[in-house]
Amino acid sequence: MSSEALRLAQALDNHQAVEEDAADMLRSLLGLLADIREACGDKGERMQPELVEHIRQGFAERDQLRAEVERLRPNARRYEWLRDAHPADESAWVAVGTPYAPGGVSCWRHDDLDMLIDRAIEAAKEA
Numbered sequence: 001m002s003s004e005a006l007r008l009a010q011a012l013d014n015h016q017a018v019e020e021d022a023a024d025m026l027r028s029l030l031g032l033l034a035d036i037r038e039a040c041g042d043k044g045e046r047m048q049p050e051l052v053e054h055i056r057q058g059f060a061e062r063d064q065l066r067a068e069v070e071r072l073r074p075n076a077r078r079y080e081w082l083r084d085a086h087p088a089d090e091s092a093w094v095a096v097g098t099p100y101a102p103g104g105v106s107c108w109r110h111d112d113l114d115m116l117i118d119r120a121i122e123a124a125k126e127a
Contacts, residue, residue, distance in 0.1 A: 036051075
């Protein structure tokens, strides 16, 4: 085999190796795209620009929800503190006016207070 033929054979081998590497990379990228689509709830129905916008909207919604959680967190802490309080704790506590309770007032706390509040909310919806 002449040196020119040898050089051409090596160039062909190199070209085939580059093509195989490119094909492997393309398969990896398509797999990554499929994973991204699955992770964001897309089943392949969106083209790339729509997919990018869908993902951006998902992040925006997430950020809004996080802000809402942070806005509500202090109220949740207050409620949890009150719902667990009892007069014996010598601190603020919740007194609930309850029909037919002695004196019309009783102390509810923990899950019982949650249940009482949930019942009152449902009763108000039905009224």
